Amino acid sequence: MIVMKFGGTSVKDEAAIGRVISIVRSRLRERPLVVVSALSKVTRMLCELAQEAEAQHDDNVKALLSRLRERHFDLARKLLASRPELLEEAIGEVEEIIGKLETFVGGVCLIGELSRRSEARIISTGEVLSSTIISYAFNAEGVSCRLIDARRMIITDDNYISAQPDMETTEANVRRIVGQESKGVDIVLTQGFIASTGAGAPSVLGFEGSDYSAAIFGSALDAERVEIWTDVDGIRTTDPRFIGSTRKIDVISYEEAAEMAVMGARVLHPLTIEPARKRNIPIRVLNSTNPECEGSSVVRSDEAPGGPKSVAFRSEILFVRIRSSRLEGVTRMLGKVFAVLYPKRIPVTLAKATESEVCLVIPEEVDGLAEAFDEIRKWAEVTVYRDKSFIAVIGRDIVGFEGLGDKVIGFSGKVYMANVGANMMSESFVIDRDRLQVTLERLHDYIFEQ
Structure with missing residues (x-):
């Protein structure tokens, strides 16, 4: 089994999701567990929604909810245009998710208070929405897919916004639930970033925590590898938004990649490395817009060259x-x-x-x-x-x-x-x-x- 995680820019629109389906289809023999983020910029929108609700800016809250609803409705219509029966089901599920969010945010707006727990509840909605639509898209394209809610599997402490997983409980859940739900389908699909506490309250693994989720799933399943799909050709020698002449790093050690993340490189979530390193599971960082590129591999230190990276x-x-x-x-x-x-x-x-x-x-x-x-x-x-x-x-x-x-x-x-x-x-x-x-x-x- 392999774990394939697709970030927000890799699932941002109809074309991007089409590429994701094609990439996953090419790896069906390896029994992929697919992990998806919220659509690009949706988590940021949900953070803004939470802030506007706390400030009791009712008109702004309504406008943000309208944008959220229309973006996901529009995506579902484009992806499922040829399958009206699936489109109707998907729209119904999306409306139910946003309707519950609307009711919850209305309560925050009414009292003007936003706890960490409430914030986690709001910002975790993006992954629930994207995964719902993407699961329908896979099925519409002939790749049988079963959606598993990550909150059933990843159990954390009560630090709702930067929650720490209970690894023993989480790994047992992942092995049991994925083992059951993967029967009879081509792939199972779940969400990154989101989790729940032992008491069942929503929690999240810190911003950009979907990479961490993928590594946790990979460790629990003793995956052959974890693939992190982004919008650049692997790990670069520096941020390409600042320097035009960056180079791709072909091979890097777990320790070097972790140091890069801690020091500010926007490559992997800093906590992503440890679950993979413990089980010696290679991480590959790949480009969903250029899937032919071999990307970068994160491996044991004795398999990586020395010198500046x-x-x-x-x-x-x-x-x-x-x-x-x-x-x-x-x-x-x-x-x-x-x-x-x-x-x-x-x-x-x-x-x-x-x-x-x-x-x-x-x-x-x-x-x-x-x-x-x-x-x-x-x-x-x-x-x-x-x-x-x-x-x-x-x-x-x-x-x-x-x-x-x-x-x-x-x-x-x-x-x-x-x-x-x-x-x-x-x-x-x-x-x-x-x-x-x-x-x-x-x-x-x-x-x-x-």
């Missing part, structure tokens, strides 16, 4: 210096800082410490950050540097690549912090944001074009 970056970060007037010691400094940040779920990309100072790289616009800094200021000086970016060169044995730091200083004009990852997989730098583009271009050329 990628330049990752985060364009909008805060660089924070926390200084104590006392020599606290490294352990105590880190302990005191993270005793404040961890309970508030403040994400830290990078931390570096001396006996009296801690430097942090933190994403901008993080909830609870001001309160955390106020608490730390009771015993230390906190300086926040804005308009900064973070750039990292990733690859096994990266420390053996000479002259990297000097080049970054020369390209950027100033480096506020430099760091070699504890796993020796990355060398990273904090620079001024207005120097990011030129630094990225020159650094990428220096590493990959020389």
Whole structure:
């Protein structure tokens, strides 16, 4: 069995879904479990819907619901035009899903309060809608398909928006349910991203968590491989939206891919790697608009070459210096800082410490950050540097690549912090944001074009 996950851009419209059906059809001998995301930009629309409902903007809520309904109705009509009996059923199911959402959002709008649990309920609707229509499309094209609700299988904790799966329960559910539901059909289809708590409440695996879902399914089923279908030819040496001359990475290790994700590369959800690595299941990153391309393979480190693989970056970060007037010691400094940040779920990309100072790289616009800094200021000086970016060169044995730091200083004009990852997989730098583009271009050329 293989797992095939198709992201939002791969299922964005009639043509894209037609390509998906063709790709899946070519792999029927391998008994695929197909995982789909919401249609492109629908999750963003649902997030906006939740915010407008909380703000009690009734007219905006109605407009967003109307757009949501019409987009999915229009897609169903195009995909199922030749099968009116299936179209009628699909439209009925889509209307039922959106009708329930409309009622729920109306309640949020009435009271003007949006809990994390309610937010998860709203934003999980996109995958339910897309999978419903796509399952009908498969059947209409002669590929017998059975839809399984992922919320029956992936069971999580109560952290509704970035929920953590109970892997033991989840894997048992996946093996049992997929084993039962796959009988007598060509494929089974399910959703990425969405799950439910032990009590049955909706939860989601963090934004862009569909990759993670696919890896969980792959691990549970001991799949031959997990395929992640996107709209680019595999994993690139940097973000092609910023650099036109990127190269495809043919083979990369689990550890390097995980480091890329953590450091800001929009390749795979950071948690995707571990379930596959534990079972030694290869991950292939492929392009649904160019299925003939072999893409990139994520494999064991002894199967991947060494050297630089990628330049990752985060364009909008805060660089924070926390200084104590006392020599606290490294352990105590880190302990005191993270005793404040961890309970508030403040994400830290990078931390570096001396006996009296801690430097942090933190994403901008993080909830609870001001309160955390106020608490730390009771015993230390906190300086926040804005308009900064973070750039990292990733690859096994990266420390053996000479002259990297000097080049970054020369390209950027100033480096506020430099760091070699504890796993020796990355060398990273904090620079001024207005120097990011030129630094990225020159650094990428220096590493990959020389």
